[in-house]
Amino acid sequence: MTASPRSRRERPAKPALTREGIVAAAVAILRTEGLRKVTMRRLAQELDTGPASLYVYVRSTDELHAAVLDELLGTVGPASAEGSWRERLERVLTDCTRMLLEHPSLARSALTARPSGPHYLNLIETLLALLDEGGVPRDRAAWGVDLLLQHATATAAEHAGEESPGDWQALEGALRGASEDTHPHIAATGDALLSGAPEARLSWAFQALINGIERTAVPD
Amino acid sequence: MTASPRSRRERPAKPALTREGIVAAAVAILRTEGLRKVTMRRLAQELDTGPASLYVYVRSTDELHAAVLDELLGTVGPASAEGSWRERLERVLTDCTRMLLEHPSLARSALTARPSGPHYLNLIETLLALLDEGGVPRDRAAWGVDLLLQHATATAAEHAGEESPGDWQALEGALRGASEDTHPHIAATGDALLSGAPEARLSWAFQALINGIERTAVPD
DNA sequence: ACCTGAACACCGTTCAAGT
DNA sequence: ACCTGAACACCGTTCAAGT
Numbered sequence: 402m403t404a405s406p407r408s409r410r411e412r413p414a415k416p417a418l419t420r421e422g423i424v425a426a427a428v429a430i431l432r433t434e435g436l437r438k439v440t441m442r443r444l445a446q447e448l449d450t451g452p453a454s455l456y457v458y459v460r461s462t463d464e465l466h467a468a469v470l471d472e473l474l475g476t477v478g479p480a481s482a483e484g485s486w487r488e489r490l491e492r493v494l495t496d497c498t499r500m501l502l503e504h505p506s507l508a509r510s511a512l513t514a515r516p517s518g519p520h521y522l523n524l525i526e527t528l529l530a531l532l533d534e535g536g537v538p539r540d541r542a543a544w545g546v547d548l549l550l551q552h553a554t555a556t557a558a559e560h561a562g563e564e565s566p567g568d569w570q571a572l573e574g575a576l577r578g579a580s581e582d583t584h585p586h587i588a589a590t591g592d593a594l595l596s597g598a599p600e601a602r603l604s605w606a607f608q609a610l611i612n613g614i615e616r617t618a619v620p621d
Numbered sequence: 622m623t624a625s626p627r628s629r630r631e632r633p634a635k636p637a638l639t640r641e642g643i644v645a646a647a648v649a650i651l652r653t654e655g656l657r658k659v660t661m662r663r664l665a666q667e668l669d670t671g672p673a674s675l676y677v678y679v680r681s682t683d684e685l686h687a688a689v690l691d692e693l694l695g696t697v698g699p700a701s702a703e704g705s706w707r708e709r710l711e712r713v714l715t716d717c718t719r720m721l722l723e724h725p726s727l728a729r730s731a732l733t734a735r736p737s738g739p740h741y742l743n744l745i746e747t748l749l750a751l752l753d754e755g756g757v758p759r760d761r762a763a764w765g766v767d768l769l770l771q772h773a774t775a776t777a778a779e780h781a782g783e784e785s786p787g788d789w790q791a792l793e794g795a796l797r798g799a800s801e802d803t804h805p806h807i808a809a810t811g812d813a814l815l816s817g818a819p820e821a822r823l824s825w826a827f828q829a830l831i832n833g834i835e836r837t838a839v840p841d
Numbered sequence: 842a843c844c845t846g847a848a849c850a851c852c853g854t855t856c857a858a859g860t
Numbered sequence: 861a862c863c864t865g866a867a868c869a870c871c872g873t874t875c876a877a878g879t
Contacts, residue, residue: 463782509729509732509733512729512732512775512778512779512781513729513778513779513781513782514782515779515789515792516792517791517792517794517795518795521792521795522795522796522799522804522807523804525796525804525807525814526799526803526804526805526806526807529806529807529810530806533806539809539810539813540813542810543810543813543814543816544813544817544822544825544826545829546814547814547822548772548826548829548830551772551775551776551779552768552771552772552775554775555732555771555772555774555775555778556771558732558733558775558778559732559733559735559771561732561733562683562733562734569735571737572735572736572737572741574737575737575738575741575742576742576745579742579746583746584742584743584745584746585746586746586749586750586753587742587745587746587749589759590749590759590762590763593759593760593763593764594745594763594766594767596763597764597839597840601840602764602767604840605764605837605839605840606764606768608833608837609765609768609830609833609834609836609837610768610829610830610833611833612832612833612836612837613828613829613830613831613832613833613834613836614829614833616829616832616833616836617825617828617829617832619817619825620817620821620824620825
């Protein structure tokens, strides 16, 4: 129980840099301040060092964000056993989307910098297992997984940079104001383009995707 | 034909700032240097003024990017008349995706800052018309349009920040290296997860989406 | 091998002051 | 009303030098 002799002033107890420590600190900043603050400089400040030091463990800001996402993917639990394969599949995807919606800007960056960590692999395994249970042919399932995860990610990513609902309102106005002469189908469709609770639309989208994946043959 | 007397040195012929001129300059920079250089500062430099001046015409960088996208949307022509509604629908969507793939980072930002300009409205009208021609119920078509455009945008956005194929390779390695014990379905699926030419996968995805939209009832 | 200070080359946005 | 210079508060990344 002797104190290590490495420093006279023990208080700051500056821990050694490790990749894990860096990612953990990044997750903490994400939770409290949002992804916009998960920068090399802010992170270095948090870890009481200079930004240059981080590059020993992390190739770039994008790679850091991908590592953070894989970490959060560990949060979304495995499928509960209740219900049909279809219901369980939708539940996994919804859980995943919900988690991503808590950090939309992370979803946005995940679209570009795909995670490849253990948690992501587990998720793919789960989706393939459920599609297999549902009798979806293997080749359709393989391509379908991409479609399903892309939808979850993109749906969350759309909510990044919110706080300025300006352009969403602009679109709503443009749709409502569409003339019957120049845009007859928009005018005829009316509110349906904008209707529906987000959860209802998400659920419908996943069902439509699953139905499409089931029935659409892969070429060759 | 008299020269306007507004300045003695005519050479620079600095044009008055207008929103149109700003957006046009932004498109030019996008084409030659990529979206990363379409910044307020770079744009101001191009227009021979200070960044602050641009804020009279443009609310923020995001709004500027949305305006640029609507401009480019004017590029993708209306559907050619040949083929079934399905083929024409796929062609419009493919054209749209191809255009976005020329500027993936713009697609990425479009996911967040939806355009609402005239070109975007025309695109929605075209999609609704084709789905209507195919006998897809109006309410399904209304929600489906979102799904189709989201897929086009997200597919292009995934290619933003390329040049560093590091993490895509990492994912490929992780999938190939998946153990039969811990990830049996990934192992059994094998190359199918990664197979297929991009065009083939895109075509399959759009067909799967259309099939799903056709057959999936909207609640209520 | 790891860590650091300092530098390079940038950002978006605001604001008081000018015209 | 429009335009501007200058400032505020930041970025990512590299590199020579230290330990």
